[in-house]
Amino acid sequence: MSQTATHAEHFDATASKIGMWLFIFTELLLFGGLFIVYSVIRFSNQVAFHLAAEELSVSMGAVNTVLLLISSMTIAMSVSSVQFGNKKLTLFLISITILIGLVFLVNKYFEWSTKIEHGLYPGSSVLQGFGNGDTLFFGLYFFMTGLHALHIVAGISILAWVLKRVADDNIHAGHFVHLENGALYWHLVDVIWIFLFPLFYLIS
């Protein structure tokens, strides 16, 4: 009996992490494809993209960039603290990361609301008056930042599950690959934003 139980406990952390990385690659190529679409459309609508990008608030984008970078650090630290066996600090660091993710979404809500109030949303009459370039810019803006925001929601859900597992002592210094994988996913979300920020907010 005990032998069967020990056998069930066997767990291959390397395989688990390789699986997570493979999933991350599909995500990178998904957004990579969108960046290629952005580049090609930008190339043929340079003036419109230049003017449309000035509608976006650099400070709002910068605040969200800083938030995500800090949250990336806190979740990376939690992977160290769990190995040091410091459960309290691990729980604290994961909670802070989740909290920052929620603040990011609140900022996104206000940012999108302002755009929509100004009539800048896909299919709006205001945008149709501006022409194709602006329509394409805001179409890509809403699609790419929206898809990224969905990833933030997914990341928060994964980290909430990881938080519960740490609290229940299912994740500890001897078995923490789920926290590592959750952290990897959160870093991926950060990396995507590192590219979205300059492409939409900075280059104008």
Add this chain to the structure above:
Amino acid sequence: MSNPGENHIVPYRIYIYILVTLLTLTGLSILVTSFELGPLAVSAALLFATIKTTLVFMYFMHLKFDQPVYAIMVLVVLFVFIAVIVVTFLDYSFR
């Protein structure tokens, strides 16, 4: 059973250094693109984003500390992505 990260626990201060570097690079990219650089602004912004991504991959995502297999996989995917970009742009510029 062995856990790849087990031998090397990254000290907290490394993460703080990396965060400070990332924030500095963000500030620099905002500063640089605030000048009217034209097409150069795109290259500058992408260069800063690439440096930042490299730091996140190597330190936050542990590629520097883990077994080399992960880093090799990332490089292969990066190569595939660059190949797709090159082919797309060749196709786009010669039609």
